[in-house]
Amino acid sequence: MATTHFDGTDTPTSGELPAVGDTLPDFTVVDTNLGEVSLSDLKGKKLVLNIFPSVDTGLCAESVRRFNAEAAGLDNTTVLCVSKDLPFALGRFCGAEGLDNVTAASAFRSTFGEDYGVVLEGSPLKGLLARSVIVADEDGKVIYTQLVDEIKTEPDYASAIKALG
Template identity: 55%
Template sequence: MATVTLKGNKIETSGNLPTIGSEAPDFKLTATDLSTKTLSDFKGSKVVLNIFPSVDTGTCAQSVREFNKEASELKNTKVLCISRDLPFAHARFCGSEGLDNVISLSDFKDGSFGKTYGLDFVTGPLETLHSRSVIVLDENGTIKYTEQVSETVDEPNYKAALEALSN
């Protein structure tokens, strides 16, 4: 288990993020059109997994906006914004904000993504939601960078994640 905080209060996740250099575990997530997406759908592209508790909170929304802005300048890179929000909430948010450079995916069906990646909260008021994390993959699905934000209300280190894409 990993321990992070929410406004200074300790909360735990189900495990630890996958190891840098390892192959990213496959997943099944639901897109805003209700189709199922897997990691293999993005093979051949660099991938940024922007993971957060809910798009309906300020910090989470800002991370989607920031990665959307940065993604417009990235070559051969897909930014996947992942939470347990319903696909309809993702579609509403991105539609109202005019965000079209990110792909919103939901783990609402069974939470298996959060469990597999070791980042779902198992204690605290956000229990069952995902810990704010960023995972960067190369074109072959190898993990190049991970960050689990230690204070949930803080934003991730965008610069470090984007620099990992060029390494």
């Protein structure tokens, strides 16, 4: 079990992020059109998983905007933004913001959070996903991870993008 923080208070997660060098666990999440997106659908591309509690918070929304801007300059890379928000909320947000360089997806009916060790076990956000970033190469091998130490701070965008090479 890993630990992040919410307003400085220790907040455990359901497990550990996949380690650098590991192969990503398979997953299926739901896109904004209610279609399923699985890891196998993304094979052959580098993958950035931007994981966050809810797009309805300013910081989470900013992470999606920022990764959308970064994704515009990335070759052979998918940026998948994952939360437990309903697909409708994710679609409404991305549509209103004109965000089309990322794929937003919901883990609301999957074991993604448990499989990736990112379900918050404490704090007022219990049950949502911890702010984290995982980067994998074209073969699904993990090349970078970050469990953000304080939920109310942004991830290290530069390090995540740099890991892509």
